[in-house]
Amino acid sequence: xxxxxPGFKATLSTVESAGELSYCYQCSSxxxxxxxxxxxxxxxxxxxxxASLLGVxxxxxAEGSVIWQCATCYNCYERCPQGTHPVExxxxxxxxxxxxxxxxENVSSLREAVMEHGTVxxxxxxxxxxxxxxxxxxxxxxxxxxxxxxxxxxxx
Amino acid sequence: xxxxxxxxxxxxxxxxxxQIETAARKCLPAVGIGLEEYPGFTCxxxxxxxxxxxxxxxxxxxxxxxxxxxxxxxxxxxxCNGCYSTLREASHILSVNPExxxxxxxxxxxxxxxxxxxxxxRHVASVLAGIGPEKIAKSVKRPLEGLKVAxxxxxxLLRPSSVMEFDDxxxxxxxxxxxxxxxxxxxxxxxxxxxxxxALNDVNAGLAMAEEKVRAMEEAGADCLALVCPACFEQxxxxxxxxxxxxxxxxxxxAFHYCQLLALAQGEDPDALGLSRHKIKVKPLHRKLGL
Ligand code: SF4
Ligand code: SF4
Numbered sequence: 140x141x142x143x144x145p146g147f148k149a150t151l152s153t154v155e156s157a158g159e160l161s162y163c164y165q166c167s168s169x170x171x172x173x174x175x176x177x178x179x180x181x182x183x184x185x186x187x188x189x190a191s192l193l194g195v196x197x198x199x200x201a202e203g204s205v206i207w208q209c210a211t212c213y214n215c216y217e218r219c220p221q222g223t224h225p226v227e228x229x230x231x232x233x234x235x236x237x238x239x240x241x242x243x244e245n246v247s248s249l250r251e252a253v254m255e256h257g258t259v260x261x262x263x264x265x266x267x268x269x270x271x272x273x274x275x276x277x278x279x280x281x282x283x284x285x286x287x288x289x290x291x292x293x294x295x
Numbered sequence: 296x297x298x299x300x301x302x303x304x305x306x307x308x309x310x311x312x313x314q315i316e317t318a319a320r321k322c323l324p325a326v327g328i329g330l331e332e333y334p335g336f337t338c339x340x341x342x343x344x345x346x347x348x349x350x351x352x353x354x355x356x357x358x359x360x361x362x363x364x365x366x367x368x369x370x371x372x373x374x375c376n377g378c379y380s381t382l383r384e385a386s387h388i389l390s391v392n393p394e395x396x397x398x399x400x401x402x403x404x405x406x407x408x409x410x411x412x413x414x415x416x417r418h419v420a421s422v423l424a425g426i427g428p429e430k431i432a433k434s435v436k437r438p439l440e441g442l443k444v445a446x447x448x449x450x451x452l453l454r455p456s457s458v459m460e461f462d463d464x465x466x467x468x469x470x471x472x473x474x475x476x477x478x479x480x481x482x483x484x485x486x487x488x489x490x491x492x493x494a495l496n497d498v499n500a501g502l503a504m505a506e507e508k509v510r511a512m513e514e515a516g517a518d519c520l521a522l523v524c525p526a527c528f529e530q531x532x533x534x535x536x537x538x539x540x541x542x543x544x545x546x547x548x549x550a551f552h553y554c555q556l557l558a559l560a561q562g563e564d565p566d567a568l569g570l571s572r573h574k575i576k577v578k579p580l581h582r583k584l585g586l
Binding site: 152153154155174175178179207208209210211212213214216217230231233234237238242243245246247249250253257258259260261262266269270272273274275276278279280281282283285286288289290 | 338
């Protein structure tokens with residue numbers, strides 16, 4: 140059974156312009172040059188916008204959702220005549236999926252890495268040595284403690 | 296356009312592809328660009344996965360980085376399309392979306408951060424474009440005569456064009472002019488502004504996108520490809536190894552960050568530039584590179 144959530148639209152983050160989705164008039168300009176749509180028949184930015192607008196987007200924020208195949212190429216952003224920015228709607232959906240514990244493991248682990256190291260890649264002795272061989276300055280220190288304050292649950 | 300910038304290091308270049316940083320530090324001073332260190336930066340944060348986990352904290356971390364950059368007293372220079380995307384978009388959001396700015400500030404309340412919106416984030420490609428092909432050509436000592444280079448811009452350098460402000464989002468040519476300034480020939484190929492596929496969570500589907508591009512580059516007669524992003528670099532360099540393994544498609548098209556090509560054309564030694572670290576060997580090109 141399709142669950143309709145009339146309040147869903149209001150739960151999308153408005154940090155970017157995902158809130159503009161009501162202007163979508165379903166023209167499909169965003170679909171033609173979408174590389175994810177070309178590879179995944181179930182990925183369609185026009186439908187993703189519509190589902191979010193109508194509040195039938197539960198399948199998009201569920202585990203294993205196709206939204207994680209978005210290439211973030213911003214073709215749809217440039218091509219949309221209505222300023223709807225499907226890629227930003229998709230990012231807002233990803234946020235909801237993550238908050239519900241449904242983000243892919245490799246995605247959440249990069250976020251963890253930022254909290255732990257301040258960078259998505261952990262510094263290692265191997266890289267320090269290689270930098271030295273390449274005549275580079277020492278690795279700059281990335282203040283992970285600040286990341287924990289910003290990103291740690293309960294903070295903010 | 297020349298002058299001093301604070302280098303925003305990011306993650307992938309200093310921690311995985313430091314040879315790109317070496318190239319940048321060698322080639323940029325020769326065209327009048329000074330790179331200064333400044334302590335305190337973190338991941339930008341990365342704009343397709345970390346951003347997907349929380350836009351507010353993504354904005355807050357970016358705002359903190361912008362504030363650190365502002366403290367340095369110079370504009371920021373990045374060598375990576377991902378850093379460019381995040382920092383430029385964040386600075387745009389902070390100037391047009393007061394509600395989002397307030398939410399980010401709240402997340403930063405435990406830290407001493409003051410951001411006034413005075414710092415500009417520049418991609419090395421855009422700073423070099425400002426310097427212009429003629430001046431860059433003057434720094435060339437060993438022209439890359441006869442080398443055919445396919446340019447891969449990378450999405451986040453070009454789009455959204457209103458925020459990135461680099462070149463036309465679908466028909467760019469500036470990077471090709473910068474390649475031509477080195478004495479090389481930039482070759483156009485089908486789908487030249489297409490995405491490298493790096494951000495797809497299905498790795499093989501993403502690789503297939505990169506493979507299509509490499510094939511088009513080869514069909515256009517390219518000897519190598521030039522790009523300006525470490526994530527695109529990984530997708531094409533390590534990516535060609537993975538294409539062989541996972542897609543059973545074999546290619547040997549060496550990939551270079553534009554700074555590496557510039558440094559080579561300026562006469563730098565490929566070993567000192569750490570080019571032997573590339574998975575797709577650069578050696579077969581040595582003759583064409585005049586080495
Ligand atoms: S999001 Fe934009 S381009 Fe896509 S269908 Fe709606 S109006 Fe058209
Ligand atoms: S950003 Fe995502 S939805 Fe938009 S065109 Fe690219 S792959 Fe498709």
